[in-house]
Amino acid sequence: MATTTFAPSSSLKPHSPHNLRIYFLTFLSCLGSWMFGYNNGVIAGVLVLPSFSRDFNLPTVGTKAYNNVTGNIVSLLQIGGLVGSLGTFGAMKYWGRRGAMMFSGSVYLVGAVMQTFSHGGLSLLLAGRFFSGIGTGGATVVVPLYIAELAPPSIRGSLVGIYEINNQLSSLMGYWCNYIVNEYIPSSSSRQWQIPLAMQIVPSALLILAAIFILPESPRLLVAKGNKIQARKNLAWVRKLSVEDEVVNREMEEIEEAIRMQNSPVAGVHKHSGGKLGLFKELWWKGNRERVLIALGLMFGQNLTGIQGLNFYTPTVFKSIGFDGTKVVLLASGMYAAVKTVATILSLLFFIDRLGRRKLLVTSSVGTSLALWYIGAFVTAKHIDLSKPQEKSVAGWVAIVCVYVYAAFFSFAWNGVVWVYCAEIFPTRIKELAVCICTGTQWLSQFAIARASPTMLTEWKGGFFFFFASCLVIMGCGVFWLVPETKGKTLERMDDVFGSAYGDVVEVELGNYRREGREKGMFEKAKVPVEAVDEEGLGVEIVDN
Template sequence: MGLLTLVEDRPTPKAVYNWRIYVLALIASCGSNMIGYTSAFIGTTITLSSFEGEFGLDKMTSDQVDLISENIVSLFIAGAFFGAIFTYALGHFIGRKWSLVVASAVFTLGAGLQCGTKGSSGLGIMYAGRVLSGLGTGVASNIIPIYISELAPPAIRGRLVGLYELGWQIGGLVGFWINYGVEMHMASTHQQWIIPFAVQIIPAGLLFAGALWIKESPRWLFLKGRRTKAMQNLTWIRQLDETDIYITEEVAAIDQALEEQIATVGIGFWKPFKAVAARKAIMYRLFLGCMLFFWQNGSGINAINYYSPTIFTSIGVSNSAVGWMTGIFGVIKAVMTFFWLLFLVDQLGRRNLLLGGAVTGSICMWVIGAYICVVRPEDNPTDKLNGGGIAAIFFFYLWTAVYTPTWNGTPWVINSEFFDPNIRSLAQAATTASNWLFNFLVSRFTKQMFAKMHYGVYFFFAALSFLAFFFAFFLIPETSGIPLEAIDRLFEIKPVWNAHAKLKVQLKEDEEQFRFEIKEGVFGKDAEGPGQAHVENPSPVLASGENHRDAATEA
């Protein structure tokens, strides 16, 4: 299956796969671009001699320097954690579009404060700016996958949500290489370290400008009862008329989901909290979503993102080579993300990617740890890497090439699909916050772990990756090509590894029944037109459970 292969849940007009849906996803992904850049540049920038000299780090002990470095990194992540939590309220009251505007504005303010930091005033302003940019990051990282998944046709949903990950990696690529550029071609002055901080404003500004133009999510508009605007946005995005059967089916599915929400969850800010607490199945799914990010961070990726100089030094790379080798790390991540986006996420499937990535990633980490354990390159420094050191670098880059198209972006795609529209915003806030929580723990203690555990850190990450395989195999179903409204049905089918195939058969049968009802005039015979709320005897393809129209009316 190649680039142009589409696995559709129902016959879909070609017009649905138009330029508008891709442009909307690209604009939203400017937010992930700013996140990726900010996550990548900071670890190397704060090791520049100009930065260390201006703030006196060159006169401190290694423990003091490690503490300041961890504070600069972890305060940003702490802000992202709280930003992800606050996103639920923002998304509920002002929608997806304006949440992106707020995210970019807050991030830009934080980046501006960081650029205003000077050695004479200390690091207080830097810390405040990092918290603010973290808040903006938390909002963006939460709302972007929701926004894209609500707009995307099922056949290319993984590809479009994958643009979020691609933007992250492109930002990271620029972040890794910009430090190499300023270190090689600029004098060790204030301007040398301030440029990487200032570049943060570029993707944030692009997101702010683009977010003012993009369309609000039709699903959110339907939820708020703004049906006229919702239909306008939906037909504009799909490039179809209101009378097209595809639009009729999609709106009917959204209406059915809303009726079910009224009957089972209710409309309101606090209703989803009560519904989630009362439904063990949803609590279990939240657990799975949060644990995906636990295993993702347990692979060691964010330890490498934030402290790449420490990682390469531990393998035995000389200080002069750390910069460009970190840049190669960024290139591999960006290239493999592009490959994942085009050829893997929708074709190979989410579940298979997780399984393959866990096993291969674990093997690579065991090899790297074993090399450091035997050779101890930090205790026996050399000008050039020996054969074993070159092999360790090879396995490090192999780990990067395997991890990137598996555990790096796939958990974000899965979590954007795991939850039905009734509670998606709340669930996304919880799972995204968990990502930043685990991210914070890794960033806060990575340097201390390397100081105490040495090669044991790699064995630690290898063991977690190995355990992640069993987690994914026994607990995570395949979600590719499944309509968001049918996700509940996916989790009702056992065993997990056969659920996807069985549900696809059911959906095909439901689609045939629905079209028969359309042909016979059974469906919507009393409705006034497409997009109306009244639906009689809807086909099962339109619902994730039973028909709750009567209960909804009573509610």
């Protein structure tokens, strides 16, 4: 049966993509990243602050009861993140990118206030963590997606990477905020733990204001909704060009053609094809299926690096290897965050659009794996009990250095490249749903690792590090063999890399194909995708609502 392939339009290289406005908008939207990063950084230190342990009457460190309580405090954010990331699909669909950011910021703000004023009430603290998780989950979906849709192709990797850079900067602030309050606020005061938690309010409030007054709606979303005039205005404003500029015209044509191909019956489907489950079915069409599986693998794989265990329990890890005293442990944890931040900045600003995504991920897998193998061997050889502080030794100092080496190599790729890749590979038609599902996978795997890490650290000892080192070997090989490079491709040219689910069409008898406002059987033939043909060679029902 003959097929017809609709080739995408030519690649677009916008004039002067490095204008300051696109960077300004990126940094504003990355306030959502600050919600995520600061929360991750601050909670690890708050758990070891003397005032927090006293006010919340925490059990003895290293006991099963302590592991359960701290595991719940940490992991409830991930449960909320899972709910928020999946729920954001509806928010983006009906309220747009700006509306979703406002919603995420508002829910996060409520959670931050609840945590700050919990006054030793564990239930209120846990509820606040859950609400903050919902807001954070929404932000992790909409912010990278929003940046990718605004960014010129030549700097898209770097711009989406700024999301992760801000994540690390805010995480760094969280670590050092704990160090400062521990140093200058007496442990007898509840302000010691309230101030770090209250700082969460700032980025969420600023994101709400930015979404209301400054950030424009995504041009791609506006075109998909049929508002081409406003889409052109927004695109021209972001590019700092006139609405009639040739660059704006060409980019609008490319966006419109991509969306037209994805929504037109001639290209294969209509926006409500297959009923309510239509979009879910399309995720598994050839051309989409590969993207979904790769993105899910990368999101799940990011947490199989062991980063969540080390991020949330860094102070505990440093204590177990040889550092002692709250001040020293928090200082070491702050340096850990600083190393991650510097490595992330170098990777996403200078290497991702030069070396590409695959090379960075493979290199990162090798470095992180080697570091974890050594730490695991040290813990096993010395018969270290991770629930108790250890005496310093030369081998212990090398293990501590390996923690920083691990942080650097992880941040070189697995930290930010995964978010860039997943934000750029999906076609507009399924982008919202696909990114929500992939981010939900990220939160689900985060929850599993965060909840299990205290027990794994205490009971598995060196096996904790061996497990994640082995996962990194497998993931590095998987990236090398299975993950295609996307460097320099426009969002509309990703079909060249993965194939199109909407470009290969066949001519069939209409069968029960019908459209609202037209009598069934009015047309004798139509072009539909191979996936939309039933066993008898007839087009499946496609209904416009």
